[in-house]
Amino acid sequence: xxxxxxxxSQSASEAFxxxxxxxxxxxxxxxxxxxxxxxxxxLYVGKARNLKKRLQSYFQRHxxxxxxxxxxxxxxxxxxxxITHTENEALILESNLIKRHRPRYNVVLKxxxxxxxxxxxxxxKYPNLSIVRKIKDDGAxxxxxxxxxxxxxxxxxxxxxxxxxxxxxxxxxKKRTRPCxxxxxxxxxxxxxxxxxxxAYQEAVKEVVAFLRGRTPALIRxxxxxxxxxxxxxxxxxxxxxRDKIFALEKTLEKQVSVTxxxxxxxxxxxxxxxxxxxxALLRVRGGFLLGGRNFAFEEAIGTPEEQMGxxxxxxxxxxxxxxxxxxxSHLPMEKDGVEKRLSHSRGGRVIVxxxxxxxxxxxxxxxxxxxxxxxIEHRQLKDTRFELLEALGRCMxxxxxxxxxxxxDNSNLFGSDPVAAMVxxxxxxPLPSAYRRYKIRSGDKPxxxxxxxxxxxxxxxxxxxxxxxxxxxxxxxxxxxxxAAQAVLMQLGLADAFDLAGIAKKDPAAGQTQDKIYLPGRxxxxxxxxDQEALLLLQHVRDEAHRCAVTFQRRRRQTSAMxxxxxxxxxxxxxxxxxxxxxxxxxxxxxAASLEELQSVEGISMKVAESIKKNLNQVTTLKP
Numbered sequence: 001x002x003x004x005x006x007x008x009s010q011s012a013s014e015a016f017x018x019x020x021x022x023x024x025x026x027x028x029x030x031x032x033x034x035x036x037x038x039x040x041x042x043l044y045v046g047k048a049r050n051l052k053k054r055l056q057s058y059f060q061r062h063x064x065x066x067x068x069x070x071x072x073x074x075x076x077x078x079x080x081x082x083i084t085h086t087e088n089e090a091l092i093l094e095s096n097l098i099k100r101h102r103p104r105y106n107v108v109l110k111x112x113x114x115x116x117x118x119x120x121x122x123x124x125k126y127p128n129l130s131i132v133r134k135i136k137d138d139g140a141x142x143x144x145x146x147x148x149x150x151x152x153x154x155x156x157x158x159x160x161x162x163x164x165x166x167x168x169x170x171x172x173x174k175k176r177t178r179p180c181x182x183x184x185x186x187x188x189x190x191x192x193x194x195x196x197x198x199x200a201y202q203e204a205v206k207e208v209v210a211f212l213r214g215r216t217p218a219l220i221r222x223x224x225x226x227x228x229x230x231x232x233x234x235x236x237x238x239x240x241x242x243r244d245k246i247f248a249l250e251k252t253l254e255k256q257v258s259v260t261x262x263x264x265x266x267x268x269x270x271x272x273x274x275x276x277x278x279x280x281a282l283l284r285v286r287g288g289f290l291l292g293g294r295n296f297a298f299e300e301a302i303g304t305p306e307e308q309m310g311x312x313x314x315x316x317x318x319x320x321x322x323x324x325x326x327x328x329x330s331h332l333p334m335e336k337d338g339v340e341k342r343l344s345h346s347r348g349g350r351v352i353v354x355x356x357x358x359x360x361x362x363x364x365x366x367x368x369x370x371x372x373x374x375x376x377i378e379h380r381q382l383k384d385t386r387f388e389l390l391e392a393l394g395r396c397m398x399x400x401x402x403x404x405x406x407x408x409x410d411n412s413n414l415f416g417s418d419p420v421a422a423m424v425x426x427x428x429x430x431p432l433p434s435a436y437r438r439y440k441i442r443s444g445d446k447p448x449x450x451x452x453x454x455x456x457x458x459x460x461x462x463x464x465x466x467x468x469x470x471x472x473x474x475x476x477x478x479x480x481x482x483x484x485a486a487q488a489v490l491m492q493l494g495l496a497d498a499f500d501l502a503g504i505a506k507k508d509p510a511a512g513q514t515q516d517k518i519y520l521p522g523r524x525x526x527x528x529x530x531x532d533q534e535a536l537l538l539l540q541h542v543r544d545e546a547h548r549c550a551v552t553f554q555r556r557r558r559q560t561s562a563m564x565x566x567x568x569x570x571x572x573x574x575x576x577x578x579x580x581x582x583x584x585x586x587x588x589x590x591x592x593a594a595s596l597e598e599l600q601s602v603e604g605i606s607m608k609v610a611e612s613i614k615k616n617l618n619q620v621t622t623l624k625p
Contacts, residue, residue: 015076015077015078016059016061016073016076019059019076019078019079020059020060020061022079023052023055023056023059026051026052026055026081027051027052027081027083028050028051028052028053029050029051029083029084030047030048030049030050030051030083030084030085030086030087030089030090031047031048031051031081031082031083031084031090031093032045032046032047032048032081032082032084032090032093032094032097033045033046033047033048033051033054033055033079033080033081033082034079034080034081034082034097034101035072035076035078035079036076036077036078036079036080037075037076037077038077039465039466039468040078042097042101042103043072043075043076043103043104043105044072044076044103044104044105044106044302045094045097045098045101045103045106046094046303046307047087047090047091047093047094047334047335048090049087049090049335051081051083055079055081058073059073066302067275067276068105068276068300068301068302069302071300072105072302086338087335087337087338088335088338088341088342090338091310091314091335091338091339091342092314092342094311094314095311095314095315095318098311098315099315099318102434104300105300105301105302106301106302106311107278107298107301107303107308107311107312107315108298108301108315109296109312109315109316115133115144115145115146116131116132116133116144116145116146116149116152117131117132117133117135117142117143117144117145117146117152117321118130118131118132118142118143118144118146118152118155118156118212119131119132119140119141119142120140120141120142120143120205120208120209121138121139121140122139122140122141122205123139123140125191125198126165126166126191126196126198126201127165127166127205128165128166128167128168129156129159129160129165129208131149131152131153131156135319135321141209141321142321143212143213143321144321145294145321146292151292155212158248158252159208159211159212160182160187161187161248162245162248162249163204163207163208163211163245164186164187164188164189164204165188165189165201165204165205165208166188166189166191166192167180167182167187167188168180168192178193179192179193179194180192189201189204207219207223211249213286213322214265214286214287214289214291215286215287216249216252216287216289217263217287218287219249220246220249220250223242223245223246223249224242224246226242227239227242227243227246230242258288258289258290259285259288259289259290259360259363259364259367260285260288260360260361260364261288261360262288263287263288264285264287264288264325264326265285265286265287265324265325265326266285266324266326266327266328266361266364267282267283267284267285267324267326267327267328268282268283268285268327268328268329268364268365268367268368269281269282269309269312269313269327269328269329269330269368270329270330270365270366270368270369270371270372271305271308271309271312271329271330271331271372272369272372272373272375272376273305273308274376274380276299276300277297277298277299277376277379277380277383278297278298278301278308278376279295279296279297279298279372279373279375279376279379280295280296280298280308280309280312280372281293281294281295281296281368281369281370281371281372281375282294282295282296282316282368283364283367283368283371285324285364286324293368293371295371295372295374295375296312296375297375297376297379299383304334305330305331306331306332306333306334307333307334308331309329309330309331309332309333309334310333310334310335310336310339313327313329313333313339313343313353314339314342317342317343317346322347323343323346323347323351324347324351325347325349325350325351325352326351326352326354327343327351327352327353327354328354328355328356328361328364328365328368329353329354329355329365330355330365330368330369331355332353332354332355333353336353339353340352340353383428386428386429386430387428389429389534389535389538390402390403390404390428390429392532392534392535393532393535393538393539395532396527396528396529396530396532396535397473397500397502397518397520397527398520399472399473399500400499400500401472401499401500402472403471403472403473403500404427404428404472405425405426405427405469405470405471405472405473406425406426406427406471406472406473406474406475406539406542407423407424407425407460407471407473407474407475408423408424408426408474408475408476408477408504408542408543408545408546409421409422409423409453409456409457409460409474409475409476409477409486409546410422410476410477410543410546410547410549410550411441411449411452411453411456411477411550412547412550412551412553412554413441413447413452413554418554418557419440419441419447419452419554420438420439420440420441420550420553420554420557421438421439421441421452421453421455421456421550422436422437422438422439422546422549422550422553423436423437423438423439423456423460423546424436424542424545424546424549425471426538426542426545429538431545436549437460438549438550438553439455439456439459440557441455441456442455443455449478449481449482450481450482450484450485451485453476453478453482453485453486454485454486454488454489457474457476457485457486457489457490458489458492458493461489461490461493461495462493464493464494470495470498470499471499472499472500473499473500473501473502474486474499474500474501474502475502475503475504475539475542475543475546476501476502476503476504477503477504477543477546477547478503478504478505479503479505479517479519480503480519482503483501483502483503483519483520483521484521486501486503487501487521501520501521502518502519502520502527502539503518503519504516504517504518504519504539504540504543505517505518505519505526515536516536516539516540516543518536518539570612570613570616570617571609571612572606572608572609572612573609573612573613576604577602577603577604577605577609580602580603580604580605581599581602581605581613584601584602588617591613591617592614592617592618596610596611596614599613599614
């Protein structure tokens with residue numbers, strides 16, 4: 001049965017009855033359904049072969065549901081449906097909607113921007129590798145994401161030493177008159193200055209691609225043939241260089257774990273579910289060798305393991321750098337044929353999704369199971385630790401409610417110019433970057449921290465109920481003055497008792513203070529944390545994050561203003577051309593380094609205007625951020 005233990009159980013029960021009636025009018029076609037809470041926020045997105053039948057499985061009063069589903073249904077106030085022509089279209093639409101709305105009760109794959117990848121721009125004459133944290137559709141080849149920055153740096157170090165690709169950026173190559181130090185050390189071919197045959201360089205690029213794609217055994221076999229051929233032709237220096245490269249690759253291969261004898265590429269996924277937590281482990285097998293893996297944990301995700309697996313695969317391969325021909329899973333996803341069809345389209349060849357029951361493939365799934373179970377244990381321990389930390393924080397500060405959501409505001413300016421503010425959000429002790437907000441101060445350029453704080457607090461909460469979700473704890477960077485400014489605004493908005501308010505002031509060593517102080521409204525003395533110093537460290541972490549966010553935003557605004565002002569005085573460069581120049585080159589330093597021909601490639605820039613740009617910018621001191 002559905003449990004209506006909400007703040008207003010009567011209204012929830014009435015909503016359930018209304019939705020039960022609404023389901024009778026739903027189409028039986030395939031499509032996507034979206035469940036929303038009373039504020040219109042998306043709680044869950046699902047797909048169905050038959051929308052009516054799927055929604056009826058939810059809205060039956062006496063039907064038993066698991067605890068997570070009961071919790072979801074107790075919060076649903078409305079739903080909507082989107083009909084699609086096919087199940088495959090519904091699968092694609094579901095992934096896109098989950099990525100856009102990030103619903104609380106879906107399996108939502110976090111953005112991979114925080115995981116590093118290697119980028120190889122094959123459109124350049126002499127491509128080089130770089131570490132990036134965002135994968136773009138720009139024609140380059142991406143490898144990863146890697147589980148840690150250390151792993152990607154180690155891979156790049158080996159490649160730079162073994163394959164001798166260029167290490168310089170394109171703009172650096174144009175300025176050089178002699179080869180860089182890497183060439184002198186024998187770690188680079190020196191294309192920045194020397195005439196390097198593109199064919200020879202592209203051969204090294206192909207070797208790097210083969211190595212990063214796990215084709216090391218095949219690469220070693222090919223290099224051995226080249227070494228023997230070079231020795232037969234008495235090209236002994238070339239043969240010796242190939243020999244050294246083979247030794248390095250064989251040493252790396254010894255560290256890799258062989259898990260299958262068929263030398264095929266596979267991704268292996270296993271899902272473990274316990275109470276309100278789910279964990280999925282990924283193992284990446286390339287050429288029969290286990291190259292690495294990653295673990296993913298999800299809280300409050302509803303649906304059967306098959307539904308969760310299908311949703312996860314759709315999101316994971318939406319941004320993955322490669323799709324192998326075979327994918328092994330612990331639970332076959334819902335609409336398996338649709339998942340295979342979509343992945344086959346992404347790969348450009350057939351993809352098979354299977355759940356093996358015996359042999360080496362089943363052992364791989366069991367290995368993934370062990371990793372998923374360990375990830376679940378570690379995530380639960382971390383969650384329990386965070387909960388205890390929030391309880392300690394609430395106890396020390398005598399808060400009205402557990403501070404699951406903490407919002408912190410900080411202001412930043414440079415001698416009163418370009419004043420800004422930033423709001424950061426922590427949920428359950430973790431940063432929530434998607435909820436961060438940045439504000440340009442509108443109340444003037446005078447350095448008035450109290451007025452600026454009052455302005456951003458008003459802008460954050462002035463819409464009342466529409467401003468939800470509200471924090472459990474509102475933290476401002478400053479002491480009693482900032483607290484007073486924030487409190488006055490909240491009283492005017494009728495939100496003085498809606499949530500707790502506190503201020504964090506930096507320690508003053510001159511006054512003998514050894515740690516930061518936490519102040520509460522109407523209380524003279526700072527909060528004493530005693531043995532619960534980790535609770536104070538959490539608030540300091542929140543404040544430091546708000547400070548970093550505000551300072552970064554203020555510096556970016558200042559730099560943008562300075563760059564634009566440097567272009568403003570150049571004859572023939574108006575607002576449109578200025579925007580095109582900045583978009584094309586990225587900044588003043590890049591525009592200054594560009595050739596006249598490159599400047600003319602920008603729409604509307606003639607030779608005369610290009611010469612004027614070069615002349616004016618070369619007279620200005622380089623801007624240092």
